[in-house]
Amino acid sequence: MGFEKITLEHKRQVLEELADIKALFASRNWFPGTSGNLSMRVGEFDPEQFYFAVTASGKDKSLRTPEDFLFVDKHGKAIETTTLKPSAETLIHCEIYRLTGCGAVFHVHTVFNNLISEFFGPEGHVPIQGIELIKAFNIWEENAEIRVPVLPNFADIPSIAELVPGVLDPKVPGILLRNHGIYAWGKDAFEAKRHLEAFEFLFEVMYRQLLLKGNSK
Numbered sequence: 552m553g554f555e556k557i558t559l560e561h562k563r564q565v566l567e568e569l570a571d572i573k574a575l576f577a578s579r580n581w582f583p584g585t586s587g588n589l590s591m592r593v594g595e596f597d598p599e600q601f602y603f604a605v606t607a608s609g610k611d612k613s614l615r616t617p618e619d620f621l622f623v624d625k626h627g628k629a630i631e632t633t634t635l636k637p638s639a640e641t642l643i644h645c646e647i648y649r650l651t652g653c654g655a656v657f658h659v660h661t662v663f664n665n666l667i668s669e670f671f672g673p674e675g676h677v678p679i680q681g682i683e684l685i686k687a688f689n690i691w692e693e694n695a696e697i698r699v700p701v702l703p704n705f706a707d708i709p710s711i712a713e714l715v716p717g718v719l720d721p722k723v724p725g726i727l728l729r730n731h732g733i734y735a736w737g738k739d740a741f742e743a744k745r746h747l748e749a750f751e752f753l754f755e756v757m758y759r760q761l762l763l764k765g766n767s768k
């Protein structure tokens with residue numbers, strides 16, 4: 552489906568939902584120093600052609616303005632004439648949509664995701680086992696273990712995006728960038744938010760467990 556076939560009403564709803572989520576995350580201090588970016592797909596998913604709304608680069612994400620989002624195509628290029636620049640990390644969103652067909656991708660920098668990504672960076676993943684909130688990822692088995700991938704934080708975003716297909720686990724809706732932040736996604740904004748909140752909770756538990764245990768892995 553071409554972008555022009557997607558109804559204005561649907562695009563408006565997506566922008567409103569994104570703006571509400573942005574305000575909520577900002578209230579949690581999840582966008583320090585203009586960091587972070589959010590996106591939501593508009594229209595149906597087709598790996599050959601899809602579109603999403605994404606935060607404009609470099610904005611203060613705690614503010615609500617008419618210039619907070621723009622629509623881009625599957626290559627991360629703006630599809631309407633605009634002076635806004637898509638998030639510098641849009642290519643990572645593109646890759647996550649392409650590989651998963653998801654409906655929303657949220658990226659935040661927090662103290663806990665930074666600390667945990669650095670601590671487990673050398674292993675390339677964060678092992679998390681037996682914590683109830685793993686069920687937020689729809690994993691119901693007892694004592695389940697997940698591994699959250701940790702990618703290097705290259706300055707060149709295409710070089711990070713290139714690594715995403717090699718580490719993305721369909722059961723685990725998140726990828727960490729080392730000393731940077733997390734990308735979490737879901738079939739819609741509700742699910743992506745649930746996943747992101749669960750990751751952040753799990754990282755805080757991991758961090759505190761490591762302190763209690765005296766830092767041994």
Ligand SMILES: CSC[C@@H](O)[C@@H](O)C(=O)COP(=O)(O)O
Pocket residue numbers: 584585586587588606607608609610637638639640658
């Ligand atoms: C200002 S530090 C954060 C940026 O370097 C980047 O990591 C980030 O998350 C926000 O970039 P943006 O281009 O605004 O989407």
Ligand SMILES: [Zn+2]
Pocket residue numbers: 586587588640658660731732
């Ligand atoms: Zn970032």
